[in-house]
Amino acid sequence: MSEKNGLPTWDSLLPLVLKYLSNKDGVSIRKIDFDVAESLNLPDDLRYKTSSKYSDVLIENRVGWAISDLYLSGALERPSRGIYKITNLGKELSKLDDSELTEDKLHSQPAYIAHQKELSERNKQINDDDEYDVVDDISHRTLRYNNEIASKLLKIIQEAKPTFFERLVVDLLSKMGYKGENGSAEVTPPTNDGGIDGIINQDPLGTNTVYIQAKRYKSDNIVQRPAIEGFYGALSSKHADRGVFITTSKFSNGAKSTAKNFSIVLIDGIQLTNLMLQYHVGVQVKKHLDLFEIDEDFFED
Structure with a gap:
């Protein structure tokens, strides 16, 4: 199992998530995050290690990323809000050796390719700029992030009643x-x-x-x-x-x-x-940033 900062990487957790869900009808994402993290039997300093910026538990976050990519690839489905279960594709992938169930394998699935194509269409509005500008960079990164959220949102809606x-x-x-x-x-x-x-x-x-x-x-x-x-x-x-x-x-x-x-x-x-x-329907603001510039008028005599 590959590691980063002493913890398993998110992609190395893919087989564990599929194995955990293989005989379950539907489990909340919070329980999956916790149970899979617990199954690793990490020492407390790693099990409860948090991000330097946020209070989130790193290993549980990485389980969450594995769930997200499995879902986008069609290996998991979401029968209701916050609940995940394994699909037939997921059961087939779970039969692979752990070394075969990689990020590349997951991202080669038709559902993930379709997701990336749609995301690419959303990002066409972003033009590369040869001259670096911190405000433009933050704006572009924010747009890309929000487009990713929007793509996930659409997939959730398409699978809702x-x-x-x-x-x-x-x-x-x-x-x-x-x-x-x-x-x-x-x-x-x-x-x-x-x-x-x-x-x-x-x-x-x-x-x-x-x-x-x-x-x-x-x-x-x-x-x-x-x-x-x-x-x-x-x-x-x-x-x-x-x-x-x-x-x-x-x-x-x-x-x-x-x-x-x-x-x-x-x-x-x-x-x-x-x-x-x-209009903040079905989403909430994750973080608010303030960018400042000099008020030239304030310094005028």
């Missing part, structure tokens, strides 16, 4: 101000919803209403034009002139063109998670 996704999008649009000061927001019943998943009344009387359709799809399940036409039909039955169609995947060009003609707002998976970060 459809009813959870419907509540999520209604909460998000409310947080964005669509509900107004005295308006209301509701998720429609799962049966006989008439193609409408959520309704937001922007005022107490409901004179301005926004109708929502939410489709929780995998990234490769592209929303096509018929889905937009169907939503328009549902809007017409309500005599509505405004609607928002939200998906965890993407829209085809035909779907985009049709939505534009029908005045339907489209939000795809990347826009969705960016908005969730912007």
Whole structure:
């Protein structure tokens, strides 16, 4: 088992996490972190060694990183919030010798490759700058980090229940101000919803209403034009002139063109998670930084 600072590296913990979950139905991430760390039988000075910057226990953090990469690679699934269980792929990987279950092996899995491709698309907006600037560097690093969080967020949403996704999008649009000061927001019943998943009344009387359709799809399940036409039909039955169609995947060009003609707002998976970060839905601020510059006016006579 490879080590760093006297502790096992995160990738060397991959076989232990899979072995631990091999005969369990679903375990919380906190329990996995603790139990796998305990199984190493480390001396107390290493078992409870913390980061120089934070109070987090290093070895438990490394178990957490192993869980994260196993999840992104499809070896683990998340049946509910904070709960992980092994998948069929994970069971196959667990049969490998420990020396074969490496970071490279994990990162060669199709699910991880797809995740990296999506992350790369998010990072296209970052341009390399030959001239180093500390503010730009921090901004770029922050953007990359947040893009990673957004990609993980999207994967979690795609594996959640459809009813959870419907509540999520209604909460998000409310947080964005669509509900107004005295308006209301509701998720429609799962049966006989008439193609409408959520309704937001922007005022107490409901004179301005926004109708929502939410489709929780995998990234490769592209929303096509018929889905937009169907939503328009549902809007017409309500005599509505405004609607928002939200998906965890993407829209085809035909779907985009049709939505534009029908005045339907489209939000795809990347826009969705960016908005969730912007309006702090499903996430919380991890750290706040203050960057200072000289106030030249203060020193003027």
